[in-house]
Structures are given as C-alpha cells and as structure tokens.
Amino acid sequence: DIQMTQSPSSLSASLGDRVTITCRASQSISISLNWYQQKPGKAPQLLVYAASSLHSGVPSRFSASGSGTDFALTISSLQPEDFATYYCQQTDTAPCSFGQGTKLEIK
C-alpha cells in the first residue's frame, strides 16, 4: 500500500500569513494527488485535483504543485474561513490512501 505523509501535523498561523503544507508519497504516484479541506462536523471538500488543478469555486489564494512523490498545498494569505484540517489523498493505486491530516489553527 502507498503511504502518504503530511507535514506538519498541525500548524498555527495568523490571518494574512502564507502557509505551505507538504505531502509525500511512499512511491511515485504521478499527478494522482488530491487535496481536501475539512471543517469540524462537516464532510471534506475538494480543493485541488490532479496535483495542481483548482476545483471550481476554490479561491485563487490556494495553489498546489508537485508530481511523483512530493506535493505541496499553499495558501497565500490566510483568511478566517481557511482554519480547518487539510488532507492529501493519492488515487494512483487502491487503497486510495489519505495523509494523516494537517490541522491549521489560528495563532
């Protein structure tokens, strides 16, 4: 099975900060990498698919990059609604594993 490792596991940041979350796959997954945002008590929401394609309606302050084994999600200027937990997921090979999550909190 492919292991997905996110870093950091938690992050404290202030409004307006630029933050980056990384995700590493245990083997190459090409561009089969998605990013989701989840708020407490809610279903996850798709942010990015195919490593760098922003889902419809996602603000442009979100960007993502990577291919192979190393990926990153960047938020250029944190807004109040961005404080949530973020998950990466590989869909190259079943089981389509998720990273352990990165909890983004207000400093």
Add this chain to the structure above:
Amino acid sequence: QAQLVQSGAEVRKPGASVRVSCTASGYTFTTYGVTWVRQAPGQGLEWMGWISAYNGDRELAQKFQGRVTMTTDTSTNTAYMELTGLRSDDTAVYYCARRVMGVEAAARQPIYYYYMDVWGEGTTVTVSS
C-alpha cells in the same frame, strides 16, 4: 446542482450489520462512481472502496474485503454500503462521495486521475453493546 443525501444515524450491537444509503440527484448517476470513506471519532479519513454506477465494477480496501458490500440501484440513483460483523472500532462517520475520472492528455501517455468532488453529509454508525 449535484447532491448526495445519506441515510440517518444508526446504532448497532457488536456482530450486527448496517447498511448505509446514498441517493444522488442533480447529475447522471451512471456517469460516475461512488466512493465510500469513513472517519472514526477524532481520527483521519479512511478510504474503504468505490463502485462504478455504470457497470458495477468495484474496488475494496483489503481490510474490508469479506465484510463490506457495495451496490448501486440505478432505478433510484442510490448507492449502498453494507458492513457486517460490526466491531466497536467500526464506530465512525461514513461518507459517500462522487468519484470523477479525468485524463491528462498532454503527457506522452495519457494519465488517468480520480477525485471526489461531491460528498454526502455523512452517516454516523455507532457500535455499542
């Protein structure tokens, strides 16, 4: 717009079974697949498997093989996930999500990728004696 509506919360005793439904609206059900993901209390997301609403093809995570059955009913645009032999560690929120396939054609060979763009609200399953 596309929407997935799941069945309500369930409480079961250990050893019992549960079936969760997921009804689609706002899109052509048979054009996409349905993925099932669960989340134990305070934990991360766990991919369980997916099923094609077009032809019933499916993939299950090995840990669920023999305990999970995924089906679809195209007459009602509904997907079902049944989990048998329930244990306390099956207590979780179970989500269904629409599985979309895309293709990156610019590469030397086409690269197929998949993602979940529409999610149900989740169904809480509690396993307790």
